[in-house]
Amino acid sequence: MPKAIRIYVRYVEAANKAIGVVSMYLIFGMMGVLLYESLFRTILNEPHIWVVETAQFIMAAYYLVGGGYSMMLDSHVRMDLLYSKWSPKGQALADSLTSLLLGFYLVLLIIGGFAGTKYALVYGQVNYTPWAPRLAPIKIIMTFGMVMMLLQVIAQFFRDLARARGKTIP
Amino acid sequence: MSYELIAISIFFSMMAMLLTGQRIFGAIGGVATVFALLLWGEGAADMPFHASFILLNWYPLLTLPLFIYMGYMFSESGIADDLYRMFHVWMGPLRGGLALGTIGVMTAVAAMNGLSVAGMAIGCTLALPEMLKRKYDKIMISGVIQAGSSLGIMIPPSVVLVLYGMIARQNVGRLWMAGVFPGLLMSGMFALYIIVRCWLQPHLGPALPAEERRMPWGQKFRLLSAGILPLLIIFSMTGLFLGGVTSLVECSAVGATVTTLAAVFKRRLTGKVLVDTLRNTLSVSCMFMWVILAALAFSAVFDGLGAVHAIEILFLEKWHLSPWGIMIMMQVSYLFMGTFLDDTAMLVIVAPLYVPLVIKLGFNPIWYGVLYTITCQIAYMTPPFGYNLFLMRAMAPPEITLADIYRSIIPFVFVMIIALAVVMVFPQIALWLPNWYFGK
Numbered sequence: 001m002p003k004a005i006r007i008y009v010r011y012v013e014a015a016n017k018a019i020g021v022v023s024m025y026l027i028f029g030m031m032g033v034l035l036y037e038s039l040f041r042t043i044l045n046e047p048h049i050w051v052v053e054t055a056q057f058i059m060a061a062y063y064l065v066g067g068g069y070s071m072m073l074d075s076h077v078r079m080d081l082l083y084s085k086w087s088p089k090g091q092a093l094a095d096s097l098t099s100l101l102l103g104f105y106l107v108l109l110i111i112g113g114f115a116g117t118k119y120a121l122v123y124g125q126v127n128y129t130p131w132a133p134r135l136a137p138i139k140i141i142m143t144f145g146m147v148m149m150l151l152q153v154i155a156q157f158f159r160d161l162a163r164a165r166g167k168t169i170p
Numbered sequence: 171m172s173y174e175l176i177a178i179s180i181f182f183s184m185m186a187m188l189l190t191g192q193r194i195f196g197a198i199g200g201v202a203t204v205f206a207l208l209l210w211g212e213g214a215a216d217m218p219f220h221a222s223f224i225l226l227n228w229y230p231l232l233t234l235p236l237f238i239y240m241g242y243m244f245s246e247s248g249i250a251d252d253l254y255r256m257f258h259v260w261m262g263p264l265r266g267g268l269a270l271g272t273i274g275v276m277t278a279v280a281a282m283n284g285l286s287v288a289g290m291a292i293g294c295t296l297a298l299p300e301m302l303k304r305k306y307d308k309i310m311i312s313g314v315i316q317a318g319s320s321l322g323i324m325i326p327p328s329v330v331l332v333l334y335g336m337i338a339r340q341n342v343g344r345l346w347m348a349g350v351f352p353g354l355l356m357s358g359m360f361a362l363y364i365i366v367r368c369w370l371q372p373h374l375g376p377a378l379p380a381e382e383r384r385m386p387w388g389q390k391f392r393l394l395s396a397g398i399l400p401l402l403i404i405f406s407m408t409g410l411f412l413g414g415v416t417s418l419v420e421c422s423a424v425g426a427t428v429t430t431l432a433a434v435f436k437r438r439l440t441g442k443v444l445v446d447t448l449r450n451t452l453s454v455s456c457m458f459m460w461v462i463l464a465a466l467a468f469s470a471v472f473d474g475l476g477a478v479h480a481i482e483i484l485f486l487e488k489w490h491l492s493p494w495g496i497m498i499m500m501q502v503s504y505l506f507m508g509t510f511l512d513d514t515a516m517l518v519i520v521a522p523l524y525v526p527l528v529i530k531l532g533f534n535p536i537w538y539g540v541l542y543t544i545t546c547q548i549a550y551m552t553p554p555f556g557y558n559l560f561l562m563r564a565m566a567p568p569e570i571t572l573a574d575i576y577r578s579i580i581p582f583v584f585v586m587i588i589a590l591a592v593v594m595v596f597p598q599i600a601l602w603l604p605n606w607y608f609g610k
Contacts, residue, residue, distance in 0.1 A: 027448065038424060060226045067460065102196030102197075
């Protein structure tokens with residue numbers, strides 16, 4: 001594999017790992033917000049209007065921004081009825097072909113993400129709730145997660161391509 | 171091309187893509203976007219992203235990572251060890267006693283978390299080595315662990331019922347309550363099967379030798395206190411929710427916190443346990459969320475083609491099926507698809523097609539949710555697709571082969587099909603508790 005590709009794979013994976021390790025801890029954010037609300041509402045009888053959406057925003061960031069790292073951990077299940085019977089080379093070949101479809105899906109996700117973010121920025125879109133938070137920030141974070149996922153899928157594609165040709169990327 | 175033909179070709183493209191072994195979410199999402207663009211052109215370009223906003227607004231979905239976290243915290247920190255020892259000592263003297271104890275632990279674990287991964291992990295790390303050491307039949311072992319862990323999605327809290335509740339627009343509290351008795355019924359049926367089988371063939375599950383059983387009664391009773399902590403966790407979660415103190419999502423946060431505190435209290439929360447739990451939680455949550463995200467895009471395409479209406483016409487006007495005929499057709503088609511599709515994806519794709527029809531035919535949607543969950547349990551057990559198979563393969567020692575794992579589930583799947591039939595014929599098993607509680 002050319003040097004440029006090896007550098008690309010190394011940097012993308014390092015970035016996704018760093019981002020993923022941080023986003024792992026977002027679950028405490030969700031727990032914290034919800035716990036805070038249940039304590040305040042049940043004991044002090046003082047509900048807050050921002051809780052539900054804050055927790056939802058953290059959740060969206062959690063799985064989208066953590067997506068790239070989950071690709072690295074190989075957490076996404078496959079239907080391996082036939083796949084498990086192929087040689088490692090055959091698996092790599094199949095993956096490098098079919099990940100084009102996966103890439104296509106992600107590209108469309110990102111196109112939608114950019115369009116949505118642009119709309120939110122230009123019109124100052126807010127959520128239809130009493131709290132009415134601006135939607136642009138979360139849309140930017142979500143789109144960022146999708147872009148990182150695509151970059152990771154491309155890195156994985158290079159890895160599979162190398163493996164299909166009997167080589168590995170360190 | 172007629173809409174039916176398009177729908178069928180989409181379905182078969184998805185199956186073909188799944189067979190290539192690409193990640194499920196990639197296969198489903200890719201097929202959905204390609205067909206959306208072909209059918210509706212550029213206007214469909216926003217559709218995949220739109221699905222992410224539907225997900226964001228599905229508030230109950232927040233319980234998913236929290237329940238996953240709880241399950242991992244529970245199994246990684248070894249809180250379950252004492253619970254298992256309790257069942258081990260009390261059930262040991264019986265034939266097949268450890269297998270019965272395993273079902274007991276699994277039932278308790280199922281009441282503390284909403285998925286089957288935790289039960290599976292506890293079963294493979296705790297129950298499996300003990301039973302192997304005691305010369306239990308390996309097919310019996312593998313079957314017991316898989317069947318037991320499948321209870322996780324039925325006995326409340328249940329993530330599958332939360333998802334079903336979102337799709338069918340039903341009250342999650344009622345659904346959870348409806349899951350209690352069918353879950354216990356299945357647990358009881360598994361136990362009965364083990365008792366009968368080990369009574370007929372003692373070599374499958376030998377009783378513990380006398381010297382191992384010798385333990386002072388005081389100590390035996392002290393072990394019973396191991397059951398208190400789980401009860402606390404169950405109450406802090408399901409209890410608070412069903413008592414109306416906290417909302418559904420809050421109760422999962424309370425449960426996750428209590429489990430973490432329990433691990434601290436037991437001095438089991440090391441840095442490694444914490445990081446492993448967090449990494450596994452992210453990994454499994456991402457897997458679920460991305461599958462649901464892609465499946466939503468897919469079902470949007472199906473919806474756009476009017477597939478609900480098409481299925482209704484097919485069943486009612488072309489095949490002239492009676493309501494019960496349709497009900498049985500639906501369950502059979504679920505079982506068939508369950509062997510190909512991931513059950514989360516199946517829920518998001520197929521349930522929106524079937525649930526309106528179920529309600530229109532006059533069936534109770536709560537009861538149907540329970541039937542759906544049992545079908546899901548069976549689909550989860552049956553090869554080639556099921557997390558249990560991945561986990562079992564990864565965790566079991568090499569002497570348990572893949573063929574053993576496949577073979578071991580057969581008797582338990584039969585038991586589950588009987589349970590499904592029983593709940594179908596006697597809806598009151600599911601509906602009595604929610605009706606009584608909500609005073610209908």
